[in-house]
Amino acid sequence: GDVRTDPDREVVFLINEGPKVKVTSVKFEGNDSFSDGLLKLKTRTKTRILWSFGGKYDPSSIADDMEGIRQYYYSLGHFDVQVEPRQEFTQDKSKVELHYEIEEGKRYRIRNIDVAGNQVLTEDEIRGMTKIASGEEYNARHIAKDVDAIKSKYGEQGRLQARVDAVPIWTDDNDAAVVDIVFKINEDKVYRVRDFNVHIAGDHPHTKTNLIRNLSPIRPGDLADPKKIHLLKRRLEGSQYFETGPQAGPRIDTSIVKSNSWIQQPDVNMARGQNIETGALGAAGHSLLVGTSFSSGSPSSKSSAPAKGANSATQKSRTNPNVTETQNVSRPYFVETRAVEPDDEAEDKSKSDCARLAPLTPVFRAQSFDQPPAAENFGFDGSNPQLNPFGNTLRDQEANDWDRMPPPEFIDIDTYVNEARTGRLMFGVGVNSNSGVVGNIVLSEQNFDILRPPTSWADVWNGTAWRGGGQRFRIEAMPGTQVSRYLIDWQDPYFMDTNNNLGVSGFYFQRFYKNWTEQRLGGKLRVGRQFTQQWSGSVALRLEDVGISRPTNPHPQILTDVLGNTLLSTVRASVMHDTRDAAFLPGTGHYVELGVEQAFNEFTYTRFDVEGRQYFTTYQRADGGGRHTISLIGQASWTGDDTPIYERFFAGGFQSFRGFSFRGVSPVDTGVRVGGTTMLLGSVEYMLPVTANEMVKVVGFSDFGTVDDRVSLRDFRLSVGAGFRIAVPMMGPVPIALDFAVPVLKQDFDSKQIFSFYVGMNR
Numbered sequence: 001g002d003v004r005t006d007p008d009r010e011v012v013f014l015i016n017e018g019p020k021v022k023v024t025s026v027k028f029e030g031n032d033s034f035s036d037g038l039l040k041l042k043t044r045t046k047t048r049i050l051w052s053f054g055g056k057y058d059p060s061s062i063a064d065d066m067e068g069i070r071q072y073y074y075s076l077g078h079f080d081v082q083v084e085p086r087q088e089f090t091q092d093k094s095k096v097e098l099h100y101e102i103e104e105g106k107r108y109r110i111r112n113i114d115v116a117g118n119q120v121l122t123e124d125e126i127r128g129m130t131k132i133a134s135g136e137e138y139n140a141r142h143i144a145k146d147v148d149a150i151k152s153k154y155g156e157q158g159r160l161q162a163r164v165d166a167v168p169i170w171t172d173d174n175d176a177a178v179v180d181i182v183f184k185i186n187e188d189k190v191y192r193v194r195d196f197n198v199h200i201a202g203d204h205p206h207t208k209t210n211l212i213r214n215l216s217p218i219r220p221g222d223l224a225d226p227k228k229i230h231l232l233k234r235r236l237e238g239s240q241y242f243e244t245g246p247q248a249g250p251r252i253d254t255s256i257v258k259s260n261s262w263i264q265q266p267d268v269n270m271a272r273g274q275n276i277e278t279g280a281l282g283a284a285g286h287s288l289l290v291g292t293s294f295s296s297g298s299p300s301s302k303s304s305a306p307a308k309g310a311n312s313a314t315q316k317s318r319t320n321p322n323v324t325e326t327q328n329v330s331r332p333y334f335v336e337t338r339a340v341e342p343d344d345e346a347e348d349k350s351k352s353d354c355a356r357l358a359p360l361t362p363v364f365r366a367q368s369f370d371q372p373p374a375a376e377n378f379g380f381d382g383s384n385p386q387l388n389p390f391g392n393t394l395r396d397q398e399a400n401d402w403d404r405m406p407p408p409e410f411i412d413i414d415t416y417v418n419e420a421r422t423g424r425l426m427f428g429v430g431v432n433s434n435s436g437v438v439g440n441i442v443l444s445e446q447n448f449d450i451l452r453p454p455t456s457w458a459d460v461w462n463g464t465a466w467r468g469g470g471q472r473f474r475i476e477a478m479p480g481t482q483v484s485r486y487l488i489d490w491q492d493p494y495f496m497d498t499n500n501n502l503g504v505s506g507f508y509f510q511r512f513y514k515n516w517t518e519q520r521l522g523g524k525l526r527v528g529r530q531f532t533q534q535w536s537g538s539v540a541l542r543l544e545d546v547g548i549s550r551p552t553n554p555h556p557q558i559l560t561d562v563l564g565n566t567l568l569s570t571v572r573a574s575v576m577h578d579t580r581d582a583a584f585l586p587g588t589g590h591y592v593e594l595g596v597e598q599a600f601n602e603f604t605y606t607r608f609d610v611e612g613r614q615y616f617t618t619y620q621r622a623d624g625g626g627r628h629t630i631s632l633i634g635q636a637s638w639t640g641d642d643t644p645i646y647e648r649f650f651a652g653g654f655q656s657f658r659g660f661s662f663r664g665v666s667p668v669d670t671g672v673r674v675g676g677t678t679m680l681l682g683s684v685e686y687m688l689p690v691t692a693n694e695m696v697k698v699v700g701f702s703d704f705g706t707v708d709d710r711v712s713l714r715d716f717r718l719s720v721g722a723g724f725r726i727a728v729p730m731m732g733p734v735p736i737a738l739d740f741a742v743p744v745l746k747q748d749f750d751s752k753q754i755f756s757f758y759v760g761m762n763r
Contacts, residue, residue, distance in 0.1 A: 019094035021057035022048045026065075030102040033078070037692030038621070042068040045098060057096055062087075069100060076622050077138030079179075080105030106177035108138045117185035120157070126150055126183065138168075138179060141624050150183065151226070158190040158223030160254065160411060191224035194257055194410040202419035206468035207241060207447060212415055214470070214494035215239060224411050229254065232415070240446045241470065242417040250417045257410040422447040422467070432758040434653040434662040438480035448473035450490065470494060484510045491526070501528045501538075513663070515672045516559065518646055519547040522568070537575040544568040546646060556669040562644045572597035572607075580615065587617040587629050599647075605640030607647075619688075626689055633683040638711070641677065648675025651707050654756040657681060658703050659719030659741035664751030665707050678712070681705035687725070697725040703741065718745040 025047055028036050043065040048055025066083045073081040086099040113134060115123045130146040132139075143166045154162035162185070169180040196219065198209040213219075215235045218228040229252055236242055236250035243249055428440035449469030459465040466473075469492070476487040491503035503526040510519045522544030530536045547565045574595035580586035590613060597607040612634050619628040637649055650673065651657040652664035666673040685701040704718040721741030728736070737758045746752065 019092060021089075021093065022055040022095055023057050024048060024055070024095045024097055026098045026100070028100050028102060030104065033076075033104055033107070034072075035692060039069060039072070039100075041692055042072045044068065062098070065098075065100065069102070072623070073102075073104065075140035077108040077179075078104050078106075079108055108177045108179045110134055110136055110138055110181055111171065111178040112180040114180065114182045115185065116182055118187065120159075120187050121150075121153065125153075126185075129153060130183075132181070137622075139622055141622070143181065147183070150185070154187060155225045155227045156223070158192060158225065159188050160191045160224040160226055160229075161188040162186060163188070189409045191256070191409045191411045193218060193220050193222050193224055193413055195412045196220050197412065197414045199414060199416045200419060201416070204462035204464050205419055206449075206452075206464040207417075207419055208449075208468050208470070210497050211241065211447075211468075211470040211494070212236070212417065214497055216415075218413070224254070229413070236415070236417060241420060241422060243420045248418045250415065253414045253416070254411045255414070257412060260410075419447075423463075430759065432654055433753065433756040436480055436482040438478055438483060441477045442474065443476075444472070444474045446472055448490070482512050499530050501530075502526070503528075515552045515555065516548050517550040519549075521545045521547075534577055534579055535575070536578070537573070539571065539573045542568070542570045542572070546644075548646065552672065554670050555672050556674055558645045558669065558674050559672060562646065566644065567602045568599065568644070568647065569601045570597050570599045570607075580613075585629075586615045587620075587627050588615055590614045599643075603642050603644055603647075605642040607637070607639040607643070609635070609637035611635045618686075625694065626692070628686070628688040631683070631685040631687070633681075633685075635679065635681045635705075637679045639677050643677060645674055648677060649679035649707050650675050651679060651681060651705065652751065653753070654737070654739065654758055657705065657717070657719070658701070658721055658739050658756055659743040659752065659754070660717070660746075661751040661753035664753065665705075665717060667707070667709055668749045676707040676709050678710060679705070679707045680713070695727050699723045699725060699739075701739075701741070704745075715747050716745055717743065717747065717750065719743045 023045055026040060026043060026045055028039050031039060044061045045058070045065050046054055062085050066085060069083050070081055082103040082105070084101045086101060088097045088099065089095070110132060111134060113127075113130070113132065115126050118126060129149040132142050132146055147164050147166050150164045151162060154164070165184045167182045167184055169182055171178055171180065196213070196216065198212045200207055200209065200212075216232045217235075218225065218232060222228070233250055233252050237244045423445045424442070426440070426442040426444075428442075429437070430440065431437045445467065447467050447469070448471040449467055450471060450473075452464070452466055452468060454460045454465035471490065471492045474487065474489045476485070476489075478485040478487075486508045487505060488507070489503065489505040491501060491505075493501045495502040504523070505526075506523040508519075508521050510517070522542065524543075525541045526538060527540075528536060528538035544567070545565055546562070546568050548559070548562045549564075551559055551563060572595055574593055576591070576593045578589075578591045580589035580591055592610070592612045594610045595608070597609075599605045599607075612632075614632045616630045616632075617627050618630055620626055639648065650663040650666045652660035652666075653662035656662075657665050663673055667676050668674065681703070682705050683701060683703045685699055687697055687699045689697045700722045702718065702720045704716070706713055706716050708715055719741045721739055723737065723739035726736040726738075739756045740754060741756070742754060743750070743752055
């Protein structure tokens with residue numbers, strides 16, 4: 001720029017900005033181990049798109065690019081990597097090419113693996129949990145998995161603050177390109193959870209604190225397993241009830257209880273069958289510790305410290321004025337003590353030193369609120385004055401048993417969440433080869449409360465009416481060219497604050513089939529339970545008024561029998577086992593569902609069905625990305641002869657039997673596809689990404705099976721094909737699926753369809 005001055009005038013700066021610089025390409029040189037596309041994912045600089053969009057040149061991002069590339073190489077054992085940038089501008093300085101010259105160096109291998117600092121777990125136990133081995137190439141991801149496995153084992157024992165560090169030790173011989181790994185362990189102490197406090201923030205907080213309690217896998221009295229605490233955070237983030245992100249997302253704080261003064265130590269002479277002096281068990285001290293003395297002094301000593309109640313009153317938070325309430329959600333527990341016997345050594349080490357938790361009830365077995373008769377050495381001399389068929393819990397108790405029991409350590413858990421916007425109004429459109437064009441309008445509330453109607457206009461205005469119970473409410477309209485559906489659905493995933501879920505829905509459905517038009521008006525009542533993280537089950541009652549009209553002529557008797565309106569009523573029970581690593585695009589694990597359904601009233605038949613899905617990862621990059629997966633899918637179903645035509649089995653079309661049209665695999669009677677009473681289907685699919693960012697994947701597959709009126713493979717079909725899965729971020733994870741399949745084995749009456757697809761978008 002130029003500067004012009006005049007003694008009697010202001011200073012004028014003349015600036016020549018020059019053209020805006022765009023990054024036309026990012027190139028790499030010397031990268032023998034990793035592709036350009038993969039390394040581009042590690043850089044911050046992006047190139048322009050379609051000659052004009054994006055690609056802004058920022059010199060400060062070059063240092064970030066170099067660090068990202070170096071860290072990626074470091075994580076895979078290239079500790080001597082060197083990265084140098086080079087910039088090539090066009091003559092008018094409007095465009096630039098970035099070049100990164102890489103000298104990869106050798107990839108280091110692991111020489112020795114050592115363990116240090118362990119006392120509770122033996123070295124053999126720790127080595128049994130690790131997968132890395134001497135001689136293999138260094139991979140930070142594999143080492144991190146081993147560290148996590150070791151920490152998880154300590155976490156199961158309640159060692160919340162146990163530390164496990166995989167420390168690389170460099171050798172003096174750099175030419176050998178080897179490194180030693182030392183797992184340095186600090187086992188720390190065993191902790192249990194004392195209090196679980198909930199803090200909910202927002203403009204008008206309305207969510208019940210019990211909702212967080214229901215989501216939590218860890219409760220007061222449990223061992224303080226950090227994996228469960230982390231799982232709680234993930235559940236809160238994925239629940240859609242609360243905000244996510246580093247600033248407003250869920251925060252879980254743990255604090256060590258510094259003093260045990262809150263514990264009131266009861267008389268050790270109290271045993272099963274006795275009552276407490278006051279006649280109320282809660283007066284004996286904190287419910288977590290009732291029945292156990294943790295002092296190292298005399299067994300008969302008592303603490304005069306005031307007891308803290310297990311169910312403290314709701315109180316305002318002292319740390320955040322926006323917090324609605326802090327609720328103690330402790331569940332009563334007592335700790336039973338027992339003498340150590342030789343057989344006990346084989347028990348799970350996660351049980352802390354002769355103590356185990358059990359639910360606390362107001363009155364123990366055979367207990368009375370009346371004072372018991374005096375008994376010398378009550379229960380400690382091997383006698384059983386209460387005639388307990390299960391034996392004496394405090395058998396052969398001696399004073400030094402209390403000395404051997406270490407004082408427990410406790411933590412408090414504080415959960416902080418910010419309420420999110422849980423109401424949504426969405427519009428969408430989809431098209432696929434099975435259903436044609438379908439519109440989609442959805443009004444939903446993810447944090448509904450059917451028992452909180454508005455009591456004033458303020459409840460409506462501030463959004464607290466009908467909200468806060470964690471229930472799901474959905475109204476959906478799906479008008480389409482071939483299929484239309486309208487739905488109202490309500491469900492409570494934690495009905496009455498239990499692991500049981502309850503759902504009720506009503507719907508209207510209409511479909512124009514080739515040989516008739518079908519309308520359904522009905523509802524469903526569902527009850528389910530999550531037994532464990534992998535096992536779940538459900539029972540559903542279904543009632544539908546089914547109308548069949550506009551049949552083609554001629555048509556078979558089975559279609560004539562259901563013309564007009566019929567009542568369909570069924571009860572279905574099912575059980576599921578799910579070990580998949582992800583519900584969407586899994587790479588390992590399986591999903592199995594077994595169901596039985598009984599129809600009653602106008603139609604009487606029984607239906608059995610079983611479905612299984614198994615997933616394998618056959619290849620993945622060293623960084624864990626670029627997975628190649630194999631999916632094995634099988635389905636077997638049978639239904640009784642009294643099953644109406646609209647409930648029989650059909651196959652064909654996208655996600656069913658590719659290579660055949662929708663419902664194109666079925667027995668035929670009088671030119672009408674009438675469905676079968678037996679269905680056996682299978683599929684094998686191999687999927688792999690073709691781009692480094694995994695936005696485009698290709699699949700190869702084979703579908704096979706049959707639908708028949710009896711258990712038979714006489715009309716067996718087989719198709720082979722390939723397809724694409726294209727992910728566009730603004731449209732969802734997999735909005736576009738394109739499949740091409742050719743029937744290899746088919747029947748003359750089958751309906752073929754080479755191309756099937758699905759495209760959908762919701763906003």
